[in-house]
Amino acid sequence: MLVTLRVFRLDPTRESEPHYDEFSMEAKPWERILDCLNRVRWEQDPSLAFRSSCGHGICGSDGMLINGVCGLACQRLVKEYPEGLITLEPLPNFQVIRDLVVDLDPFYQKYEKVKPYLITGEQAPERERLQSPSEREVYDEAIRCILCACCTAACPITPKQSEFLGPAALLRAFRYLFDSRDQASRERMEILDREQGIWGCKGHGLCTRVCPKEIDVRKWLGRTKKRLHDARIAAGSQQELSTDTGGQGPA
Ligand code: FES
Numbered sequence: 001m002l003v004t005l006r007v008f009r010l011d012p013t014r015e016s017e018p019h020y021d022e023f024s025m026e027a028k029p030w031e032r033i034l035d036c037l038n039r040v041r042w043e044q045d046p047s048l049a050f051r052s053s054c055g056h057g058i059c060g061s062d063g064m065l066i067n068g069v070c071g072l073a074c075q076r077l078v079k080e081y082p083e084g085l086i087t088l089e090p091l092p093n094f095q096v097i098r099d100l101v102v103d104l105d106p107f108y109q110k111y112e113k114v115k116p117y118l119i120t121g122e123q124a125p126e127r128e129r130l131q132s133p134s135e136r137e138v139y140d141e142a143i144r145c146i147l148c149a150c151c152t153a154a155c156p157i158t159p160k161q162s163e164f165l166g167p168a169a170l171l172r173a174f175r176y177l178f179d180s181r182d183q184a185s186r187e188r189m190e191i192l193d194r195e196q197g198i199w200g201c202k203g204h205g206l207c208t209r210v211c212p213k214e215i216d217v218r219k220w221l222g223r224t225k226k227r228l229h230d231a232r233i234a235a236g237s238q239q240e241l242s243t244d245t246g247g248q249g250p251a
Contacts, residue, residue, distance in 0.1 A: 003027040003078050005036055007048065008089040010096050018096075020087075021045070029079035033086060034062055037073060049099035057212055060148030064100050065089040070150035070210040091153035107149050110165045114173035114191060119184035135180040142175040142220050144213040151207035151217055157200055164200040167207035167217045173198075174220045177227060189228055198224050 003025055010018035023040045034052055041048050052062040055074045062073040067087055078086070094102035120129075145168060152158055152166035165173075170192070177188050192198040198221060207217035 001027060001029060001078065001082075002084055003036055003081075004085050005033075005040060006085060006087045007040070007099070008087075009048075009099050011098050012096065021048075027078045029077065031078050032074050033066060033076045033078065033088070034073040036078065036086075037088070049097075049101045051101055058146060060146035060212075063091050063148040063150045063153070063212075065092060065153075070154045072148060072150070072212045075212050091149055093153050093155075093158045094149070104149060107147075107152060107166070107168070110169045111147065111172060113165060114169045114176075115184070115188065116169075116172045116176065118176065118179065118182050119187070120181065121183055129181045131180055138178045138180075139175045139220075141215050142171050144215055145171055145175075145211075146213060148212060150210045150212060154206040154210045156204055156206065157202060161196065161200055163196040165197055167201070167221065170198055170201060170221050170224065171215070171217050174224045177224060189231055192224060193228050198228060201225075 005023045005025075006020050007023065008018055009021050023036075023044050025036060025039055025043075027036055032055075034055060037048070037050055037052075041050075050062065050064070050073070052074060053059040054061075057072055057075050060072070063070060064073055065088070066073065066076050067081060070091060073088070088100060090096050090100050090102045094104065094107070097103050118129075147168060149168060151171075152168050155164075155167055157164050158166055173188060173192055176182050177185060177192075182188075201218075201221050203218055203222070205218040207221075208215070208219070211217055
């Protein structure tokens with residue numbers, strides 16, 4: 001089938017306004033958008049900038065806007081776009097470095113804020129820290145996250161609240177908050193219990209819709225809200241639970 005990629009182009013070192021270039025080619029229906037992009041770079045325009053690495057939905061580096069929807073170029077096949085015209089743009093809400101490459105530093109800075117590592121305060125055992133299969137299962141889905149940033153780019157809160165941690169960082173926070181081996185619940189809840197934290201999430205669910213690993217991000221963020229809600233009640237807090245939980249309420 002004939003495929004035309006309509007690609008966002010911007011080199012901020014030389015131009016202030018972006019433009020779109022079109023690249024046409026014959027492609028097999030089962031070829032991936034990433035295959036087409038590689039062919040553009042090899043055969044038509046070596047200056048086209050985009051990221052990719054594994055080519056198999058593992059590294060998360062080729063997140064972009066594909067016909068208006070955040071996704072991985074290595075996961076989308078050309079047959080999913082039978083009209084043959086595929087518009088490729090950089091992930092929204094991030095600064096463009098060049099063409100389809102965005103600056104993910106703010107994304108990783110927010111990720112770092114949730115302390116994405118086990119905190120125990122205990123000497124590490126000689127062998128691994130044990131956990132039962134059911135304890136492990138609690139966050140089984142959340143650890144499929146590959147930090148591609150599609151969810152954060154799709155979240156409508158991201159452009160409104162620059163300090164909002166965003167769904168990817170909050171999902172990772174959930175993972176450690178619910179890890180039976182972690183002993184920093186109080187510290188973690190303090191980080192999350194604010195409008196820039198878990199309460200910034202209004203439950204729109206676009207994160208879940210675009211996640212290339214099919215993680216129900218909204219559900220797990222809802223679980224975190226409930227944990228914080230329960231902790232407030234358990235602490236006998238007089239503070240009104242006036243915080244907007246986005247109509248979703250504790251899950
Ligand atoms: S290239 Fe690694 S996830 Fe697509």
